[in-house]
Amino acid sequence: MTKSISLFSSPKDVKVGVVGYGGAFNMGKKHLEEMQACGMVPVAVAELDASRLEVAKEDFPGIGTFATLDEMLAESDVNLITLITPHNTHAPLGLKALEAGRHVVCEKPLAITTAECDAMIAAAQKSGVMLSTYHNRHWDGLPLTALELIKKQKLIGDVYKIECRMGKYNKPGEWWRSSRTISGGILYDWGVHLLEYSLQIIDADVTEVSGYAHEGVWGPQNKWKDDTVEDEGCAVVRFKNGAWLSLTITSLDADPEPGMLEVTGTEGSITFINPHDGYRLVQWKDGKKVTTEGKQLPTEQERYYQNVTDFLTGKAELVITPEWSRRPIHILDLAVQSAKASKALPATYT
Ligand SMILES: NC(=O)c1ccc[n+]([C@@H]2O[C@H](COP(=O)([O-])OP(=O)(O)OC[C@H]3O[C@@H](n4cnc5c(N)ncnc54)[C@H](O)[C@@H]3O)[C@@H](O)[C@H]2O)c1
Known part of the structure; x- marks a missing residue:
């Protein structure tokens, strides 16, 4: 049963809390500051590591601090909870917060498996609350520029292929991102961003996914041993309009x-070296190769929480819906299963 979402009359009625205030990128501070800039009010932080709670208290004097989400739910009046914890905790923590009737923003990836995403979406519908994923990079210079050059200016003709790649020759780190169980695998960190960029560019349904993995070189040399992420992972996605996409990490x-x-399109290609800085456009005109180096449009990541605020106060539709954020997870989930099965797998969610 789907319950309708009750909205707030003002952003200041939205009392926000974060779960996870980790030190790797200080993401808790970033989230709370972005929410505060939109008029929402930071009231609580839950974090297993007591020393990080001390950092949160210094960053936000007077904020409520809790060792667990359970304590935060019981003892604070938080009504929007953002999860900034390792990937395998997103589904269990998210379900708990949603079942307690709180709106939830989950850091990417929404979860590790399609089934976990389905359960979270069903819980949000049952409780009548918002569920969204922090796809801040939806508004990076890279996709904003790609959409401008490809869809508005139509500079490369019809897009039929996207190739995403990241990596180098390096031993995985000793942090949780190198554990397959905790992270979901090598494709689940930057791969989610690259897929989310690409799904904005290719406007077509996904029909099937093939996955490939190489393993065993780094595993024994890493603290996670048999649980180390793959040495290399690859997903190849086929779209209904004939386009395809490859992702290699x-x-x-x-x-x-x-x-x-x-x-790559029928009349040229555009290469982005990174999410913010520049691009190289190559076109063939009158039998000649024309190369243009350009600047990307400015990144506008702050639009993520502005949209969430506008949605919760009835001023806009939600851009990053849970169904949208399930799309990259479904692709990754199928890629992992396909690599094990050595065959392409059909998509359930297109
Ligand atoms: N969108 C982005 O640009 C971006 C950037 C960096 C990280 N991330 C995402 O943010 C999430 C966290 O990554 P990070 O780099 O901040 O990791 P981190 O290791 O720095 O922080 C995670 C924190 O969560 C805490 N934690 C774990 N389980 C918990 C629980 N059950 N309750 C309370 N606290 C708990 C840990 O103690 C740790 O301090 C991941 O999903 C990651 O992919 C996104």
């Missing part, structure tokens, strides 16, 4: 090519 590339994302 690797720790075994001895000679990496520059360019994290390359879009």
Whole structure:
């Protein structure tokens, strides 16, 4: 049963809390500051590591601090909870918060499996609350520029291929991102961003996914041993309109090519080296190759929480819906299963 979402009359009625205030990128501070900038009010932080709660208290004097989500739910008046914890905790923590009737923003990836995403979406519908994923990079310079050049200016003709690649020759780190169980695998960190960029560019249904993985070089040399992420993972996605997309994330590339994302169309290609800085457009005109180096449009990541605020106060539709954020997870889930089965698998969610 789907319950309708009750909205707030003002952003200041939205009392926000974060779960996870980790030190790797200080993401808790970033989230709370972005929410505060939109007029929402930070009231609580839950974090297993007591020393990080001390940091949160210094960053936000007077904020409520809790050791667990359970304590935060019981003892604070938080009504929007953002999860900034390792990937395998997103589904269990998210379900708990949603079942307690709180709106939830989950850091990417929404979850590790399609089934976990389905359960979270069903819980949000049952409780009548918002569920969204922090796809801040939806508004990076890279996709904003790609959409402008490809869809508005139509500079490369019809897009039929996107190649995404990242990596170098390096031993995985000793942090949780190198554990397959905790992270979901090598494709689940930057791969989610690259897929989310690409799904904005290719406007078509996904029909099937093939996955490939190389394993065993780094596993024994890593603290996670048999649970280390793959040395290299690859997903190849087929779309209904004939386009395809490949995503490769690797720790075994001895000679990496520059360019994290390359879009190829019938009249040219555009390569982006990184999410913010520039692009290279190559077109064939009158039998000649014309290369243009350009600047990307400015990144506007702050639009993520502005949209969430506008949605919760009835002023806008939600851009990053849970169904949208399930799309990259479904692709990754199928890629992992396909690599094990050595065959392409059909998509359930297109
Ligand atoms: N969108 C982005 O640009 C971006 C950037 C960095 C990280 N991330 C995402 O943010 C999430 C966290 O990554 P990070 O780099 O901040 O990791 P981190 O290791 O720095 O922080 C995670 C924190 O969560 C805490 N934690 C774990 N389980 C918990 C629980 N059950 N209750 C309370 N606290 C708990 C840990 O103690 C740790 O301090 C991941 O999903 C990651 O992919 C997104």
